[in-house]
Amino acid sequence: MANPEHMASTTKEKPVATENEASQVLNMLTPKKKAPKRRRTRSHNSSPSPGRGFFVPGFESPQSGAGHKMMSLNELMDAAKGVTNMYLAHEIAVDKDFMLEKINGEEDETKEPTTFEAHIKKVIHQAFWDLLAEELKEEPPVYNQALSLLEDVRKGLCKMLLPSQHRIKANIMERLDLELIKQQADNGVLDFDSYSVYVLDLMGKLCAPVRDDEINALKAMDRKDVVKLFQGIMKTIDHMRLDMANFMIQQARPLIMSQSVDYEKVKFKEFLETQNDGLEFTRSWLMRHAPSEEEHAALQGRIEEAKFKKLLVNRILTEALVELLEWDEYYSLPETLTMDNKRIMALRDQTERTSVSTAVILVAFSNISGFIIPMDSQKLKETIKSHVDILLQDFLDDISLLPLLPNVALQVIKDINDYLKAKGKAMLPDSTAKNLQDQIAELEDPNHRIRDLVQKRIVDFIKQAISGSRSAPLQIPPGLTLCQKELAQIAGGFVRLVSYNRAVFGDFYEDIIENHVLFKSNESGNKEQESNEC
Secondary structure: OOOHHHHHHHOOOOOOOOHHHHHHHHOOOOOOOOOOOOOOOOOOOOOOOOOOOOOOOOOOOHHHOOOOOOOOHHHHHHHHHHHHHHHHHHHHHHOOOOOOOOOOOOOOOOOOOOOHHHHHHHHHHHHHHHHHHHHHHOOOOOOHHHHHHHHHHHHHHHHOOOOOOHHHHHHHHHHOOHHHHHHHHHOOOOOHHHHHHHHHHHHHHHOOHHHHHHHHHHHOOOOOOHHHHHHHHHHHHHHHHHHHHHHHHHHHHHHHHHHHHHHHHHHHHHHHHOOOOOOHHHHHHHHOOOOOHHHHHHOOOHHHOHHHHHHHHHHHHHHHHHHHHHOOOOOOOOHHHHHHHHHHHHHHHHHHHHHHHHHHHHHHHHHHOOOOOHHHHHHHHHHHHHHHHHHHHHOOOHHHHOOOHHHHHHHHHHHHHHHHHHOOOOOOOHHHHHHHHHHHHHHHOOOOHHHHHHHHHHHHHHHHHHHOOOOOOOOOOOOOHHHHHHHHHHHHHHHHHHHHHHHHHHHHHHHHHHHHHHHHHHHHHHHHHHHHHO
16 A cells, blocks of 8 residues: 555645545545345355365356366365365364264264264265174184274274374384284184283373263273273273363464464455356455445545555445444355354344343333332343343244244333332233233334334444544443443454455455455446536
8 A cells, every 4th residue: 555655745636635634525425325235044055064164166047157177086185185174274264062963974973963964974984893793702702893993992092192102102013013903813713801901001192071970880890891891992092092182272372373364364265266256256255345336436536546445445344344234134244254153143143132132121111110219210121131132042033033022022021020020019000011912012023113213223232343543442332331341242253254264365355355345436427427427
């Protein structure tokens, strides 16, 4: 970007705007009047699986009208691997509590598999153990499956070791020598008991303290029941591998975080090289926040000034980012944000639940202010809100909200009557209670005046938090003191997400805004000027 001081010294006819002047001109860009909100229903595509945030490399969406980009299988696999690695680096950097939870889609064995993949895996594993049991029952015993099992145990133990643990690995390879074990099997002298004792002893030394109970339970089992014992051993080895993986993630986190921004930039550029248009939805998202023709005319040609353009780009991007807090799933999420899909939707849902919860309190107290002692007002609000928040936990979309609100209204009335009874006052008149029920039921409409006003204030507060244009502490907006805790949670989570996202994709955003968003506005202004001249 050009140096403002240098530009001030070399430009005479058009002095560079000061920050105050630029801000005044930017204030001419009034926020666009929002269309009425759609009634939101739960999307079937709102929770993509890890690594699926980006489209399959080489596939172009039908809406673009472009042809397919041909790729070899190796190119496809390399691109997919790059996206997966990028996803993992992103998760570790963004989520300080990130941990691997399961290996290879492991599910609770006491429950029915929830996916076709898990069902197939369960069937195959059970077939293995059934065959092992049958072979060991034969006379003489057959050890084909047993040899395969001990090989898997050896691999599992070795994978848990750190690179520096050479001696332990050498000891494992020596004690679980597959050639020796095969000779013992061929001679009918394979002693599973001695191997299980060695394996369990080693696992006890290698495991994290959290696995001590599992190891002790295995040691207490009947070692004659080879199948059940080794089923437990293999399951615990998987758990220990998971523990080791999470330990390594925690150890590597500082290094990953220090390099993740540059790493993601490189990987995303590699992804874009596999696409005909890998920023289609990102561009559409930003262009929805382009200045209108009237707003562009008000800029009076100052759009080319460096400092002014920087402020304008930042404003457009800020407006686009806060749209995420009210995201309409009619639109496809920008490609640059798909890895944060779950986080964005969770923040959006939390914003909406907070808006409804706060609106319920405001509606309630607008009806009962004459019944409540002022000094008790805040405490009663907190009591009602704690109960309302519990009832709204199942609020996932506007359809699910409709059957919840009658129960919310009844709970509000109960809490108020409990308060009045404790103060020795008469309960709410039936007419007041009925009016309160009706007004709370109306909050189902996302365009309800109070609900919409509360949500607008929340979003405007978050907008100030991410704009970076204020040095003074942010003030809680009027009426939102009651939801201060939720407001801090939403703001904190959104600021972290936005800061990291802008660090990785800021250059892409600036390029799109300068060359597509502002260019489009500038083009419209030029056409209007040419028309006037004609």
